[in-house]
Amino acid sequence: MSMHPEPLTPELLLQAYARGYFPMADSADDPGYFWVYPTRRGIIPLNGFHLPHRLARTVRAAPYAVKVDTDFPAVITACAEPTQHPQRQSTWINATIRDAYTELHRLGFAHSVECYDATGALVGGLYGVRLGAAFFGESMFSRATDASKIALVHLVGRLIAGGFVLLDTQFVTPHLKQFGAIEVPRARYLELLFDALPRRADFYGLAPDAPPELVLQSITQTS
Numbered sequence: 001m002s003m004h005p006e007p008l009t010p011e012l013l014l015q016a017y018a019r020g021y022f023p024m025a026d027s028a029d030d031p032g033y034f035w036v037y038p039t040r041r042g043i044i045p046l047n048g049f050h051l052p053h054r055l056a057r058t059v060r061a062a063p064y065a066v067k068v069d070t071d072f073p074a075v076i077t078a079c080a081e082p083t084q085h086p087q088r089q090s091t092w093i094n095a096t097i098r099d100a101y102t103e104l105h106r107l108g109f110a111h112s113v114e115c116y117d118a119t120g121a122l123v124g125g126l127y128g129v130r131l132g133a134a135f136f137g138e139s140m141f142s143r144a145t146d147a148s149k150i151a152l153v154h155l156v157g158r159l160i161a162g163g164f165v166l167l168d169t170q171f172v173t174p175h176l177k178q179f180g181a182i183e184v185p186r187a188r189y190l191e192l193l194f195d196a197l198p199r200r201a202d203f204y205g206l207a208p209d210a211p212p213e214l215v216l217q218s219i220t221q222t223s
Contacts, residue, residue, distance in 0.1 A: 043182060135168070
């Protein structure tokens with residue numbers, strides 16, 4: 001059991017992220033949490049984001065309505081569903097973590113990107129934390145083809161347009177490698193983090209309902 005004596009408050013979360021830590025839980029049923037401080041950290045260089053041609057065409061075709069911050073609680077709840085992670089039967093997102101990040105969202109430090117189908121159903125998305133010009137991607141989910149990938153593309157376009165300089169993915173997975181994710185040593189990550197924290201960035205540099213053309217234009221101007 002991953003018990004921790006300190007309540008997971010928004011203030012504690014922000015202090016931890018500013019030092020390179022993030023919390024996880026052993027399972028959804030475990031009320032505790034523990035701090036993770038990887039020796040190697042996953043990032044997606046925003047000036048080296050790789051957008052596969054097929055996915056670019058899909059984003060341009062706009063099979064889903066992409067929105068920002070319209071239902072953060074639904075996104076983090078969906079990310080916590082074990083069915084979204086075929087490699088494991090449990091999730092590291094428990095009620096303690098879900099409540100803390102939802103409060104961070106209310107305070108303006110956590111954001112979600114969501115994909116809705118033609119019926120209005122939430123079919124994919126992601127969420128993360130913003131501090132300075134750094135965005136810490138936490139988790140994503142998909143219930144329909146390419147939904148989480150489209151959300152990621154919209155996130156990256158938004159971050160670039162808003163002047164962000166660091167996109168932290170925590171770990172590198174084969175899924176993220178296709179987008180240019182790399183591993184960096186902890187010392188290098190902290191350099192990037194401490195450079196990003198005092199900078200100003202605007203998550204709404206693109207309008208919440210920015211069309212795919214603007215998102216893709218933001219990416220192609222940088223990559």
